[in-house]
Amino acid sequence: MTHSIELPPLFNFNVVAVHRVTGKPQFANIFAPTQVDADDFVADMSPDWIVIRDNADLLVACDHCDHEFPVDELQPCVVEPDFRFCGDCADKLRD
Ligand SMILES: [Zn+2]
Numbered sequence: 001m002t003h004s005i006e007l008p009p010l011f012n013f014n015v016v017a018v019h020r021v022t023g024k025p026q027f028a029n030i031f032a033p034t035q036v037d038a039d040d041f042v043a044d045m046s047p048d049w050i051v052i053r054d055n056a057d058l059l060v061a062c063d064h065c066d067h068e069f070p071v072d073e074l075q076p077c078v079v080e081p082d083f084r085f086c087g088d089c090a091d092k093l094r095d
Pocket of ligand 1: 062063064065066067085086087088089090
């Protein structure tokens with residue numbers, strides 16, 4: 001038995017949004033074929049979130065070292081998903 005169904009490749013996209021009520025930045029990692037699909041998915045699923053599109057140039061401060069990085073270089077803390085760390089800090093904090 002062979003399966004020949006072709007699924008589009010999925011990538012991990014960072015979706016950035018601002019909460020409509022609190023104004024707090026919101027982040028989501030979504031597996032989707034394209035950034036637009038990921039943005040649409042979050043916009044549909046979370047009506048309280050104002051999705052910021054074209055966020056490639058958006059800089060967000062690392063919650064550990066306070067340096068600013070392109071948003072897609074930051075990764076959520078495993079323990080506290082509200083905290084976002086740059087790659088360097090994430091490596092240091094992993095142990
Ligand atoms: Zn950092």
